[in-house]
Amino acid sequence: MRAGHSETLTMFGHVLGMIVTSVLIEWARENDRESLGDVMVVCSVLFQVAFFFGLVRLALRAMRWSGGLLVRRRQHTAPRRSSEPSGR
Numbered sequence: 001m002r003a004g005h006s007e008t009l010t011m012f013g014h015v016l017g018m019i020v021t022s023v024l025i026e027w028a029r030e031n032d033r034e035s036l037g038d039v040m041v042v043c044s045v046l047f048q049v050a051f052f053f054g055l056v057r058l059a060l061r062a063m064r065w066s067g068g069l070l071v072r073r074r075q076h077t078a079p080r081r082s083s084e085p086s087g088r
Contacts (some may be wrong), residue, residue: 007058012053018044 021044028037 007054011051011054012056014047017047018051021047063081 021040025037025040027042028034028040
């Protein structure tokens, strides 16, 4: 499995975790299970933090990748110097 696919699945898992915990928070509050609701709030926050850092990681990787393309374009379009010594 390529790294891009596993990162996509990880990000999807974080989103799914945020959705499930929000549903469980509401259920716990309706059934007077405040301690379970508090635990689910902490879990939801952890999923949100993990998702945020995943987005930052992907953004940094995209910047590094696009920067590499820019450098390759500059090297490719740079004028070639001749190997012959100049006439001094």
